[in-house]
Amino acid sequence: MRRRNESAGSEPTAAPASGTETGAETAAAPGRTQRGIQSVEVGGRLLRALADARAPLAPSDLAASGEIPSSQAHAYLVSLTRLGLIKRDALSGRYEPGPLALRLGLLHLAQQPALREAVPRAAALAQALNCSVALCIAGPQGPTIVRYEHASLPLHVNLHVGTVMSLPATSTGRVFCAFLAPEALRAMWATQTAQPVWRGMPHAAHNAQATPTVPAAPDAAFAATLESIRARGYERGIDAPSPGVSSVCVPVLGARRELSLTLTAIGASGALDVRPNGAVVRALCDAAAEIAAAAFPSTST
Template structure:
């Protein structure tokens, strides 16, 4: 048997019994090592040099190079010609999008985001929680072009954007702190207690409480001058944040009033998505019976 097709080995390889009396299935060791390389790249959340990628995957650089050649041929990894660093390839991105498209909240949000953008004539972004922060995974363009670089993959600032503050208001504290640390590039511990002076922190906590009360947050001319936004959470049946809908437009062309027509349309869309998520389990139970 060739080295590339070597079965996974170990105490439980080949169908040996496990501690709970079950049996493990035989696997291909080289595939699992390749998976470690991909996992190391995913956990790094940024391009890596070969030596750093090998160290993270706990394999020798020479062995890592051979895996990277094969993974690059498959499109799972690609190498930047200028920096020489490795990053996720087109197949990895397609698999990630496929996973996302199979999530109930995303499937329910896409048609409503498109309908909302058409109805109000403003751009609408669907954002989910990523390792570095709220990340745009769908962007419905409408109205006049905006002088701001927003696209699928854009990560929103936690403190400086309406979307970021919605995530701060609804995500568990440890998740917010992990994102904060990633956005600060490791320069900060990410602990909310240490990220700002006490008076600013108290004001920020009051802002988050207000967001939870009205289920809406706004930004005017921030973080980009001339651009304003409104963002609303989509909550599941347990009140947990599934994603956020954000309406974005030029300041002056977008009404950011919490009781305005755009806010009402945004909240209605967010509540409709949440209602569909709540109805999904009962619909599945009905169809199964």
């Protein structure tokens, strides 16, 4: 007999999703099949539904999106939570990606050439410039920190790996707006318009009232700002969005001039050199050029 080890003591059953294999067999090669574990694949549907939603989901909505009856989805949610693939917010009761999901995502990202080249340079920049340095990539909800090198002196901002940056309110977000492909930017903008995101204020992630939603669409003045960013190749944030904290952000562009990631230096206003030709701007631009040349050799030719 097959031993069962589900969190509820028995293995839930669910009708397979339309268009998927029934049972637990998937095609391995013409004329051959490989047997898998149906319960794992059912749990995977819940994970995929959460990823597709790009936002925390209530248990009933998550079950519906995964095409699993709510009564049967509960046991899967318990097990996925125990594994750390998802977590449930204690206040809202909604599920969101968990720490193990983040670690797996970061492991995948670590294999990307640009990020692999950027990580040691970010650490060196933080030490040389005496400031924090964040590496951000395009996430479903916006520019997302995937590496954060802390400054020697603490900053009064709640930044960490996984933080999503506001598109219009942060220097990092504006660089993404200036260099990201239009279709990807539209998706991010729509996501941030629909729900509040971090704007750089202490503990804002836990206070929706402190985090107003972004405008429905960029205006002409914002478009002009983006043109200026493209022309100079970097963006600054001075005492904004957090008073007393400033930043400088530069893009790392790929072989086809597509945005790969950003380098952002963050420090106390007055201590961080944000002059257009200052040490921080020069160091970040040089580092971005080195990362691009190493990760995308064709960019140096």
